[in-house]
Structure formats: C-alpha cells, structure tokens
Amino acid sequence: MIVVIIVAVIVVLVGSGVVIARGRRRRRPMLPDAPRVAMPSVLVTEVTQRPSLREEPGTLAQRLGSSRSVFDRVRALSGAGAVSAEQLEVVEEVLLRSDVGVATTNMILDDLRTNGAPDGIATSVRNSLLDSLSAERSVTLTAQPGRVPVWLFVGVNGVGKTTTIGKLAQRHVDEGRKVVLAAGDTFRAAAADQLEEWATRSGADIVRSAEGADPGSVVHDALGRAAARGADIVLADTAGRRANSTNLLDELSKVRRVADREPGEVVETFMVLDATTGQNALSQAREFLAAADVTGIVLTKLDGTARGGIVVAIERDLNIPVKYVGVGEGVHDLIVFEPEAFVDSLLDT
Numbered sequence: 001m002i003v004v005i006i007v008a009v010i011v012v013l014v015g016s017g018v019v020i021a022r023g024r025r026r027r028r029p030m031l032p033d034a035p036r037v038a039m040p041s042v043l044v045t046e047v048t049q050r051p052s053l054r055e056e057p058g059t060l061a062q063r064l065g066s067s068r069s070v071f072d073r074v075r076a077l078s079g080a081g082a083v084s085a086e087q088l089e090v091v092e093e094v095l096l097r098s099d100v101g102v103a104t105t106n107m108i109l110d111d112l113r114t115n116g117a118p119d120g121i122a123t124s125v126r127n128s129l130l131d132s133l134s135a136e137r138s139v140t141l142t143a144q145p146g147r148v149p150v151w152l153f154v155g156v157n158g159v160g161k162t163t164t165i166g167k168l169a170q171r172h173v174d175e176g177r178k179v180v181l182a183a184g185d186t187f188r189a190a191a192a193d194q195l196e197e198w199a200t201r202s203g204a205d206i207v208r209s210a211e212g213a214d215p216g217s218v219v220h221d222a223l224g225r226a227a228a229r230g231a232d233i234v235l236a237d238t239a240g241r242r243a244n245s246t247n248l249l250d251e252l253s254k255v256r257r258v259a260d261r262e263p264g265e266v267v268e269t270f271m272v273l274d275a276t277t278g279q280n281a282l283s284q285a286r287e288f289l290a291a292a293d294v295t296g297i298v299l300t301k302l303d304g305t306a307r308g309g310i311v312v313a314i315e316r317d318l319n320i321p322v323k324y325v326g327v328g329e330g331v332h333d334l335i336v337f338e339p340e341a342f343v344d345s346l347l348d349t
C-alpha cells in the first residue's frame, strides 16, 4: 500500500512538474523578431552603358531605312516635265512628313511649279535638297601653337554625346592621334564609367573624377594631362541634365570657359541631337546655342525611326552645319556627313 502511495505521489509530482514546465514554457515571453537590416530602396541606381560591339551591316540607304521609306512615294512618281497638281500634293505631303520643315517644302514646291521636273520629280527634289545642304562642314583639328585643341560635346540627356565621343575617340586613335577624354559629366558616376569603357576600347587616355565633382576641374585636369603628355586632342563630355536647365546652361558656359583657357583651346563645340525627336530637336538646340557657341551638329540615331529631312531643317533654321551623323550603336557607326551620299540614299531610285 505504501509503495502504491509513493508511486502515486511520484507520478503526481512528475506530472505537475511537466505541467509547470510546460506552463513556464508557455508563459515565456516571445523573443522579439531579429532586427531587420535596413534595405536600400534602390539596389542598383545606375546601370553602366556598355559600348556595343555590334557592327550593323548594310549600305547607307539600308541603315537609313526609315528615312528612305518616307520618300517611297516621291521615288515612285514617274514622268518628266510639267508637274501635275496631284504630284505636287504628293511631294508636299512627303516633304512635310520627312521633317524638312515648311520653309524648305514651300521652296521646293515653288521650284517644281516654276521649272517643272526636266529629269523627273525625284531628281528635282534631290537637287533642291542638295542645294539646301551647301554649308561648309570641315572640322578643326589644330589649335594655336602651344595649345591643345578641345572638342566639347553638349546636348540634353540621352541624345548620344558619350557614345559619339567613344566613336570619335576610336576614329582619332585609328588616324594616329593621341587622345585624352575628359569625363565632364559628373552628374552621375555611371557617365564616367561609360566613357572609361570607350577609352579602354579605343586606347584613349581618360581623366575622370568622383560623382558630383566640379566638371570644370575635370576638364582643367584633362587639359593639364593632355599638355604634359603631348596629346593631339581632348574630347570633353558634359552632363545632359541638372536640377534645371538654367543650371545646366550656366555649367556649360563655365566648362567652356575653362576648356578655352591655356593650355586648352576649344576648336569645335558639337551639339549632339537625336534625329528621332524630329522637330523637337530644333527647339532643344536653340536653348543650347547661346550658352555653348556651337560650331557643328552631330545628328544621332538616323538609323532609327528618324525621318532624315530633319538634317535640312536643322541647317536651315539654326544655320549650323551637320558634321557627323550616327547610324547605329557600334564603334564605326558614326559617319562624316556628306550631303550627296545622304540625299542619294533617300532619293536614288
């Protein structure tokens, strides 16, 4: 009996102990969640633009496919001599669609009305367009003795400044020049990285600084380096954006002043424009003209959805020659603008 009682007591004690233990376990306060590491809201702020290795094949006419197709209906107009009202209407529609602008369109229509089209309408339009593209478009590669020539590139963001500099760096290096690139776009770090990739590929030297650095001092340092190393040319990139456009234009004027100070001399200031933005490119351009003293236009992305007539409108409205055109993203996709080859690629039947 005593044994039974002892066993019962032990059972009760052990059982209640378990219950107490369980109770305690239940009552134990929950551990707080492990503190979360604060995650940045944006993990990758900039993706470096990698220079394309793609080489687009094809003739100029094929590369300018979209610009050329705008002129399909003019190329299809047959007959020579007097031009009918219906034909004039087609020419007018096509020219306006091609982005040549109202003034050039009217000039060409007047000519067709007055003189007819002795060698066919496409040929007359071709000749008129060529007449409108008669600007002098050589580029300057030399500075005064003891100074380093600088080519400065300006334009709003995304138009193709950095890519154009990369393509030109390659061209200059191939032609035997010693090139220094100045990474004057300090607005974002990726801009200098992008330029550095082009420098590496082309064998050009580069001077860059940290994001947010003063663009003027980057250009100044690049000039110092170019002079010390006997470089033949400095190609200076600039930012395409700032908090507002007044700041951007002020900054450009300042960079220009620095670049033009000894040992540098700005011999070309290229305004880079994106041909696919059509007439908008013109209004952008006007903003930059005063600030930057532009000597030439680089018209990029003519291989895209552009309608090539914008070349004519730009030269006519801004009175600044188009000197290079971009026809792709590859390193060799920048060509010296030659009006005849260009107009023929649009209108040759």
Ligand SMILES: Nc1nc2c(ncn2[C@@H]2O[C@H](COP(=O)(O)OP(=O)(O)OP(=O)(O)O)[C@@H](O)[C@H]2O)c(=O)[nH]1
Binding pocket: 049, 155, 156, 157, 158, 159, 160, 161, 162, 163, 164, 185, 191, 239, 240, 241, 272, 300, 301, 302, 303, 304, 325, 326, 327, 328, 329, 333
């Ligand atoms: N199809 C085509 N694309 C081009 C051409 N030129 C530049 N691009 C592309 O346009 C994009 C913008 O070029 P960037 O050189 O970075 O332009 P950016 O003016 O330096 O731009 P920000 O540095 O932002 O001011 C890139 O994807 C280029 O590869 C061209 O002639 N044809």
Ligand SMILES: [Mg+2]
Binding pocket: 161, 162, 163, 185, 191, 237
């Ligand atoms: Mg850039």
